[in-house]
Amino acid sequence: MGIGRLVTLAVAALLLAGVSGSLFTVNQTQQALVLQFGEPKRTIQEPGLAFKLPFIQDVTYYEKRVLSLIPQDAEEVILSDQKRLQVDAYARYQIEDPLLFYQTVRNELGARGRLEAIIDSSVRRALGRETLASILTGQRNDITRSIGEEVNASVSSLGIKIIDVRLRRADYPAATSQNIFNRMKSEREREAKEFRATGEEEAQKIRADAEKTRTVIISEAQREAQETRGAGDGKAIEIYADSFGQDADFFAFYRSMEAYRKSMNNNDTSLVLSPDTSFFRFFKDKNGTDKK
Numbered sequence: 001m002g003i004g005r006l007v008t009l010a011v012a013a014l015l016l017a018g019v020s021g022s023l024f025t026v027n028q029t030q031q032a033l034v035l036q037f038g039e040p041k042r043t044i045q046e047p048g049l050a051f052k053l054p055f056i057q058d059v060t061y062y063e064k065r066v067l068s069l070i071p072q073d074a075e076e077v078i079l080s081d082q083k084r085l086q087v088d089a090y091a092r093y094q095i096e097d098p099l100l101f102y103q104t105v106r107n108e109l110g111a112r113g114r115l116e117a118i119i120d121s122s123v124r125r126a127l128g129r130e131t132l133a134s135i136l137t138g139q140r141n142d143i144t145r146s147i148g149e150e151v152n153a154s155v156s157s158l159g160i161k162i163i164d165v166r167l168r169r170a171d172y173p174a175a176t177s178q179n180i181f182n183r184m185k186s187e188r189e190r191e192a193k194e195f196r197a198t199g200e201e202e203a204q205k206i207r208a209d210a211e212k213t214r215t216v217i218i219s220e221a222q223r224e225a226q227e228t229r230g231a232g233d234g235k236a237i238e239i240y241a242d243s244f245g246q247d248a249d250f251f252a253f254y255r256s257m258e259a260y261r262k263s264m265n266n267n268d269t270s271l272v273l274s275p276d277t278s279f280f281r282f283f284k285d286k287n288g289t290d291k292k
Contacts, residue, residue, distance in 0.1 A: 022054045083132045088169035100159030
């Protein structure tokens, strides 16, 4: 009885182990490949409970979700116009055929190595046909689209579907960037010198024009002032002539008064004259006649 019970328990344990080893679950984010001694037997892409032969079959799981491939280092690419760029491309892909994927690259690590090589080659070919201007303008989207199509055609034999390929970065190499910066700096300094020289030239022209205008205005004002003064003097002389012509005695009196004013304008003026001089004739008589 004891031996029979032990045998029964052993058989039951084996059966339990076999049943538990034959069942496995595939999640919604997974797809599975059943292998028998390393040889693929069937593919399971629907989620749920599945069966396999215990002890002789194994299950390899692959992601059903979109995966990302981001290279560690940027690659230097030569464009058609001989410009050099540091290009950093990334891709998003899906494992579309687990069987083909297993037969060609085995796992995601193998897929990464193959994809990086294919993407790098496609990027070099595509950018090698383009100029720097086309990459920096709106044609960049067309370029990445063509790269994606070429990569997708190349990886279809790997059981992979490319969702998207993008150029994350496209910059000049460090040495080239420094040279470009130095050229731009020199160009800006040259333009600044030209602007300053042009500005100084214009300033000199403006100052010269202003000085010329000032001289013309002053000369014109002086001329007008002299003309006005001459006209006034002429008018005064005319008035004086008319007045003096009408009264000769008044003219003589006025001339004498002007002579007195000018000669006695200074308080320190001293005159030594003969009492009989005609200079003081209006002091002797209001009519300016000498009385003997």
